[in-house]
Amino acid sequence: MSQPLDEGPFFHGTKANLRDGDLLRAGFRSNYRPEVVMNHIYFTALPNGAGLAAELAAGDGAPRVYAVEPTGAFEHDPNVTDKKFPGNPTRSYRSSAPLRVLGEVADWTRQAPEALQAWKERLAALRADQRGQIIN
Incomplete structure (x- = not known):
């Protein structure tokens, strides 16, 4: 019998205003x-x-940030685990099955404006560099 990848709880970050029970699905940009x-x-x-x-x-x-529940199988996110952080210390996952929203989470730490700007600059550099492909 294989061990689960992670027991959770699990979270998804977005700018969408969601309700308990909503399903988050793949297929978006x-x-x-x-x-x-x-x-x-x-x-x-x-x-x-x-x-x-x-x-x-x-x-x-x-x-x-929403607490979510996977409705199907999931795997380690290869965009971070295989490329940057072997062993998945970021505890990042992906699924082709929907995630069910369990509720909004208020207790998370916001990035300082300078740190957020640095992240945005890194992402812009990745967009410009074709080697930074997403494993989809």
Whole structure:
């Protein structure tokens, strides 16, 4: 019998205003490469990691973090685990199955403006560098 990848709880960061029970699905444009339609929905077991994703997400809404529940199988996110952080210390995952929203989480740490700007500059550099491909 194989061990689960992670027991959770799990979180997803976005600028969308969601309700309990909503399903988050793959098939939308990447926040990091808008020309790419994603085959997976991404989530993490770290609320602050989801918060960073929310702050970097496309859109004009307020960054939000939601507790989520995978509805199907999931795997380690190869965009961070295979390329940058072997062993998955970021506890980042992806699934082709939907995630069910369990509720909004208020207890996460916002990025300082300078740190957020540095992240945005890194993402812009990745967009300009074709080697920074998303494993979709």
